[in-house]
Amino acid sequence: MQLxxxxxxxxxxxxxxxxxxxxxxxxxxxxxxxxxxxxxxxxPEFIGQRLGEAADAMVAPTISVxxxxxxxGFAGSMCLRPSTLIQLIRDYVVSLSRHxxxxxFFINGHGGNIATVYAAFxxxxxxxxxxxxxxxxxxxxxxxxxxxxxxxxxxxxxLYGDDEGEHATCSEVSVTQYAYPDHIKSANFEGRAPAxxxxxxxxxxxxxYPDGRIGSLPSLSTPEAGxxxxxxxxxDLTETYRAFLVAD
Numbered sequence: 001m002q003l004x005x006x007x008x009x010x011x012x013x014x015x016x017x018x019x020x021x022x023x024x025x026x027x028x029x030x031x032x033x034x035x036x037x038x039x040x041x042x043x044p045e046f047i048g049q050r051l052g053e054a055a056d057a058m059v060a061p062t063i064s065v066x067x068x069x070x071x072x073g074f075a076g077s078m079c080l081r082p083s084t085l086i087q088l089i090r091d092y093v094v095s096l097s098r099h100x101x102x103x104x105f106f107i108n109g110h111g112g113n114i115a116t117v118y119a120a121f122x123x124x125x126x127x128x129x130x131x132x133x134x135x136x137x138x139x140x141x142x143x144x145x146x147x148x149x150x151x152x153x154x155x156x157x158x159l160y161g162d163d164e165g166e167h168a169t170c171s172e173v174s175v176t177q178y179a180y181p182d183h184i185k186s187a188n189f190e191g192r193a194p195a196x197x198x199x200x201x202x203x204x205x206x207x208x209y210p211d212g213r214i215g216s217l218p219s220l221s222t223p224e225a226g227x228x229x230x231x232x233x234x235x236d237l238t239e240t241y242r243a244f245l246v247a248d
Contacts, residue, residue, distance in 0.1 A: 001052060042180070
């Protein structure tokens with residue numbers, strides 16, 4: 001069930017049986033010549049909605065902009081400051097916890113978010129710990145990267161090997177092609193992109209990786225492969241989410 005497509009009465013009924021909620025989080029940044037700017041938000045949102053169906057879980061609105069300052073040399077990329085994203089996550093969690101949600105399962109689509117999301121979790125748990133009264137709403141937060149499960153990693157190696165790359169990867173572009181087949185882009189590629197060799201500021205990124213890719217050849221991406229990645233991720237994350245709901 002998607003929170004934004006539910007009534008408040010439906011949310012109240014849901015909370016009678018579960019306090020878990022899935023929160024997709026991503027980024028708005030360039031993804032090479034044939035990757036959509038919204039790739040890192042589309043992937044966790046699309047997978048998160050299907051995870052919600054598989055696990056009978058509520059799914060919150062996607063946090064679509066994240067930590068992407070090094071991509072700002074490419075048109076269309078957007079970025080939040082780490083302090084802004086920390087406060088945004090905090091406000092999402094605190095708002096929902098007021099209603100009785102207690103298990104917050106973030107599905108992440110962008111590697112650049114990881115450190116900041118964990119910092120946000122630390123801020124939230126510190127805030128609860130420092131209350132001068134007993135908290136009647138225990139909060140647990142967990143993050144899972146959609147691409148980082150055993151099933152997805154196995155598929156990446158089987159389908160693409162070293163061509164998978166590190167940014168504008170074959171797998172993530174494939175997922176967006178499956179999610180939005182009417183928006184598949186064609187582009188000319190001159191082989192695999194340069195391998196990772198450090199990143200500093202936005203201008204440095206543009207110089208090192210001129211077309212935005214890092215080590216990838218996403219001309220190999222297909223919607224058929226995207227379907228396989230979605231199914232593998234949902235299978236793995238369903239198990240992870242259910243375990244999180246009952247963990248101490």
